[in-house]
Amino acid sequence: MTYDPKHVFASLPQMERGVAKVIGGDPKGNNFLYTNGKCVIIRNINNPAIADIYTEHAHTVTVAKYAPSGFYIASGDVSGKIRIWDTTQKEHLLKYEYTPISGRIKDIAWTEDSKRIAVVGDGREKFGAVFLWDSGSSVGEVAGHSKLINSVDIKQTRPYRLATGSDDTTGCFSEGVPFKFKFTLNQHTQFVNCVRFSPDGQRFVTAGADGQIFLYDGKVGEHVGSLGGEKAHKGGIYAVCWSPDSSQLISASGDKTVKLWDVSTGTAVTTFNLGSDTTDMQLGCLWQKDHLLSISLSGYINYLDKNNPDRPIRTIKGHSKSIQCLTVHRKDGRPYIYSGSHDGHINYWDAETGENDCFSGKGHSNQVSRMVTDEGGQLVTCSMDDTLRYTNISKGEYSASDVVKMDFQPKTVSVAAGGLSLAVCIGQVVLLKDKKKVFTMDGLDYEAEVGTLHPGGTTAAVGGADGKIRLYSIQGNTLKDEGKTIEATGAATDMAYSNDGAYLAVIGDKKVTTVFTVADDYKVKNVFYGHHAKPVTLAWSPDNEHFATGGMDMNVFVWTVCDPDKRVKIPDTHRLHHPSGLAWVDEHTLVTTSHDASVKQWTIEY
Template sequence: MSIKPIAIAPPQPSTQRGQGAHISYDAVNDRLAYVNGKSVIIRPADFNSASPVVVFTKHIHPTTAVKFSPSGFYIASGDESGQIKIWDASPKKGEDVFEPPIIKSEFQVMSGPIRSIAWDADNARIIAVGQGKEKFGHAFSWDSGNSIGDIQGHSATINAVDIKPQRPYRAATVGDDFAMVFFQGPPFKFDKSLRGNHTNSVRDVKFSPDGEFIASVGSDRAICIYQGKTGEFIKKIENAHDGGIFAVAWTPDSKKFVTASADGSVKTWSVDEGLLSTHKVADKPTVLQQLVGLAVTKEYVIALSYGGDLTYFKDGEVVKVVEGHQAPITKLAFTRPFLYSGSSDGKLVKSEIEPTGLKPNPTKQGVKGDEHSNYVVDLLMADGELYSIGWDDKIKRWKDGNVAASAKLPSQPKQLSNVGANIVVLLESELQLYNKELELVSTLKFDFSSTNVAPLSNSRLLVTNGSKNTLVGIEIDNGSKLSQTSQQFPTLRTPPTLIKVSPNGELFAVADSSGKYTLFKEDGSVVSTRWAFHTSKAYDAQWTPDSKFLLSGGLDCGLMLYSVDKPSKVVKFPLAHASGVTSLAWVDYNSDKQTGQFVSSGLDGTIRQWELLR
């Protein structure tokens, strides 16, 4: 048996309050690149495209900047530590996209976060700028790392950089010191500093494709136009938006440029004629709808909101809003054909799944105020309805994408479970029983701490006892009253953290804090202790419907498929997710052939679809 990756659903771009988020566009292959957490994501610019998604996870620190080379073959990405990695971004097909892209070179260019990166038209030279201690920018050759100039002239963090697309090369940088600095090169050397045009932090700067003009935008709501060859100031457009301007991008013909602002609008401008059109993402944009990033592609103008949504404009109309997770995904729940996912920022997202992969149309569940305000701890499907719990100490029942019922919990929840006609919520040292309308039915308090609960039947439960490294049985009398049983279970080596009962109810697997599983029969007798291939804590596990295999994922980033009949044999897929596998769900399974498909989520913010083969 083997596990084969099929598809990746990528996270949305990371954003920071008060800062722009640079999106890079590859015009040669019609792709977007952006950062999320410690990853760099490459996805097709066309939201209908089935082209594969590439996830680069080789940065140790959170990524902060990314830029395609003009050829589209390479990407330079920077992180919070000031390190630049240049890697192979040439389009691939099939299974190759799941192989980590090859790093061509890497350099420590600064002592702080990289904010922006620019390539020259020869695909040979790079300027990286940001928030350093000794310097705010560095110019170097991508292959050797040799310095090719000196980026000086700023007294504060540089927010953006761009290089003129034609020879003779010129470069422009803008920063928090309200200045635009112009360079000649290569080697790049200071030519002039233009101050007094902007009255607040300058967020973005771009040369026009023909090199004739430079446009800079900033938090002062102003647009400044400069001569592309000399850097001379031409004109200023004041109060261009009703909020700070975070991004600017030129159209391919160099006749127009587009700006994106915190007022939730994109505006199209002409150097000669001024404002041409205005379009908003909403009539009354919220904070999450502030626009902080921008890309002009072959067909669309794509604006990135602070909430992570990518809004596609065509001919001035919104044609698509691509939604999804920005934060690490914590839990999955599946009911054909829909997959529900929750993340550490409280978002719930609904996706549709096909044998070939997740459809590119995820939608966020609930309106503002409905979603959890914090970490989504667990999701549960019961009788076709979705239940969720979060660190806002609430349990919610969802119907048609909105909250149908909600209840306040007395403390932070640990897990959800479905027992008969009731919903069980595990707290730190307490178990609560709710009916399907989220009315409290019964409560049972423990004298120990617990992390996991699992139903053995419609009237029996198991909970973990972290104090004594064992399990505790719970009964539900008359379908409504919780009580602790006297049944004894073997003591484990370390505290148990996860219990998974097989679909036929004859077996249950218990994982301890080291990731080792002990397989028990329903009566509590030990079947096997050989499921010990994880090297750290297991976060989630799911049985196959025939109760013959257990799929497990955890902190060691790997997937393990354990067999009941052959406990010493295991099917492994290491490094399935960067930073750890958080949740699993079977999508399809053929008991006769022992083949199927499943999905996994991770702390890297991605959802990945896999195939189990014989």
């Protein structure tokens, strides 16, 4: 039995209101990269479903940039650490590691020969450093600022020049090498968020929270003008990026627009309107060959269309917060993966192409804890906002009428034939039929953790913190307690009937998985050992002969019901976090997700 990684559907960038997001682009123009949590995500610009995730930082990564050679990436984190790693090998071998400043790194710039690196941010004793990439020895200083530095860039032609922009409302111009402070640029009245040299080195611009963009001579640093007269944007400007031929640039602003500028005339050629919601503020941008990209506060990545400025060519959606659960549903014969995250967002992905979108309308307002699909083609979700939602998959929008308010917070939801749903809440078990509560069990003498319905709709199994599984028979619209219990090992963390209803699998906090045979009066079929920390999620394969479990030990196991020794171990499925959800596309394709906000598919061979 073997496994192979098949697809990675990457997370979106992690965004913060009022904080610029730097997107890096590779010199050949094929990829772009950004950060989320402790991950650096590299995506193919033509097909963003092709992605690679670098996970070696111990702290939250804030910025990553390709070396002009394209062979290395430098990434910096909140602790002030810079890692320089290889892009050509799958393993991304670490070349060098330095701590140039003792605090959050905000921006990185390389010289065109890929030999020197400038790093700026919020250090305790200094706000920036310039050093040789292979020895870490200093090649000048980044001076002249009294507050944290937001942005740095180096002229890509000799003689080298370095420009910075800071929260102290000034920019600074330095000559090199070694880099020495020359003078201060005092044109802005608020924070300077971004500085960028044109690729030919003739000019550089500074953009600020005052909505202005100023233009300077690249060699001597003198102020030569501004873009857009009085103000370039109505809101603060967070990022600018030059066109490859140095004649134009794009700017991303909090006024929810991106503008394309003709630098020689100082006028905006095109204004891209990206929405009216707060989440449509534009905090980052990138010009890669013919692609113009911008990032919204929502984390969505927009491919801008010069011919239709009000509608992006495509918008890459997904999750930027931790994913808690997932399920798979076939629509028109194609498999789709549904995932729900910590912020209430639900996304769906074409399992084969990675094309994705989300439902329209207003959905959950808090963490989506569990999701399943029922026979009527509805996505049934329970959330920490104390509701159960039934969303029609083919309509693709949330319905305000199909929401059931619960008395207590639901932990899990399960569905069965005949329109039945079972919700296990804190201190309560609720049976629903056709989206309405029909029976409630209160005053339980045990703590209900997780519940599942037999696919035939005859039995509800509820796992407790006391290690017992209680079996209630479903009679009409009621749950009948006939005193039937089975013993599991430890408090149940997840449980599920196989798709044909023949088996019940239970995982518990004692690291043991037990499978019971339903027809044989729930006799133990087999017990499975392998996790060395609590397993938390479980999913049956469509073939009913295998099932997968994921645990706090970062491992996923695929088990064979008849033979506990026959198993596949997938270690470190998501490297930094334990798997939070599992589902099967078909009997050979397992989907995993985690708190890194990415979705992965694995090919399993038996």
